[in-house]
Amino acid sequence: MELDVAGRTVRLSNPDKVYFPERGFTKLDVAEYYLAVADGVLRGLRDRPTTLQRFPDGVEGEFFYQKRAPKGLPDWLPTARIAFPSGRSADEICPTEPAAVLWAANLGCLTFHPWPVRRSDTDHVDELRIDLDPQPGTDFRDAVRIARELRAVLEEQGLRGWPKTSGGRGVHVYVPLVPEWTFTDGRHAVIALGRELERRLPGRVTTAWWKEERGERIFVDYNQMARDRTIASAYSLRARPRATASTPLTWEELDDALPEDFDLRTVPARFAEVGDPHAGMADEAFRLEGLLELYERQVAEGAHGELPYPPDHPKAAGEPTRVQPSRARKKT
Known part of the structure; x- marks a missing residue:
């Protein structure tokens, strides 16, 4: 047809x-x-x-x-x-x-x-994307609680975050940017946010790349800002039995939201009624200097200067070994 x-x-x-x-x-x-x-x-x-x-x-x-x-x-x-x-x-x-x-x-x-x-500039990011990924033993409600604290951290930095469901158990938060920073800058900014959340919410948040080290915590997936790593777009359907969709929300809606409420059948009716809660993102663009300064302070105070990249990326300067910790212990 x-x-x-x-x-x-x-x-x-x-x-x-x-x-x-x-x-x-x-x-x-x-x-x-x-x-x-x-x-x-x-x-x-x-x-x-x-x-x-x-x-x-x-x-x-x-x-x-x-x-x-x-x-x-x-x-x-x-x-x-x-x-x-x-x-x-x-x-x-x-x-x-x-x-x-x-x-x-x-x-x-x-x-x-x-x-x-x-497409006019494929080397400089114009969105900071923070992926709050629940690990086994945690769920969407845990991710929402972390998102609330993330919102506070962003506001302290003079930034505004825009939340959406992942379509699964996680929460995504976007910050529109002036396109002046590289993928590495964006990645460092998310690492800084993750480390600050770890400091504020000990035992509930992690930036550990290796799954065996994450525990029952919300993983701030900083590598989603690495080159060639992407997140499902707003309104994308997800390959789940209920046909859920990654759905933009207001911060007020997030508190009572359930991922399964937003699917192929319900989202069109919602869109017709309330429109796109993220429509205003196009009217804003923020800068990353504050988060990059936070990253440098964290490193100066003892945090590792770089965290592991995905396996298909070249080794970065100062990056720790990419050997799974349990395997590294066995070798020694």
């Missing part, structure tokens, strides 16, 4: 194909969802190099991440050249209109993973 998307025709093949078997949601349901929240999802994707997480056979089938622009790309959908940590590069799609979202949905894309940069 063909869909009219803001004046552009997008073809939808196999509209009756079931993508979420537990609830019977089809490819057409997914397309109609993205049509309903098009303005919101596009706000998070506009002009950003975007990786597509594709599920051609639905959430119970195999999936893959499409980083390079696929063949048959429409001539109206722009791309940007991005550089991977390996030094290789690729052209990645950069949505600029709602039709791009529906075109990707037709390819089986359920979750969009935009970079924190714009």
Whole structure:
């Protein structure tokens, strides 16, 4: 079938194909969802190099991440050249209109993973993304409690955070930035925030990279700000049986929110009623000097100057060994 998307025709093949078997949601349901929240999802994707997480056979089938622009790309959908940590590069799609979202949905894309940069400057981040990731023994409510303290830390630094559900058990908080800082700067800023939260909430927060060291705490995943690491965009569907969506909230809503309340069926009605709570992000842009100064003070006071990068990244100066602690002990 063909869909009219803001004046552009997008073809939808196999509209009756079931993508979420537990609830019977089809490819057409997914397309109609993205049509309903098009303005919101596009706000998070506009002009950003975007990786597509594709599920051609639905959430119970195999999936893959499409980083390079696929063949048959429409001539109206722009791309940007991005550089991977390996030094290789690729052209990645950069949505600029709602039709791009529906075109990707037709390819089986359920979750969009935009970079924190714009196609006009792919080396300088314009969003600080803080991922509060519950570890075994903790849950969404624990992440919300940490998010409240994070909000206070950000405000003390003259920054404003914008929260959303991850679509799973976690909480994401975004800070819009003036695009003058590198990925390394953004990563150091999140490390500084994580360490400050560890200091304020001992035993409840961790920046430990190795899972065996995290315990029952909320992990501040600082490596989500490393180059080629991304977070599910606002309004992205997640590959969960209930078809939950990563949903922007106000700080007041966060206290009573439950991740399962926001899904393919409920979010469009919410969007029609209240709009996009994060629409105002486009009107703000903050600076990172304060958090980078905090990072340097923490290092001067004894914190390690660098934390482990993901395994596909080159070794950074001052980075500790990437050997799992338990394995390192066995070797000695």
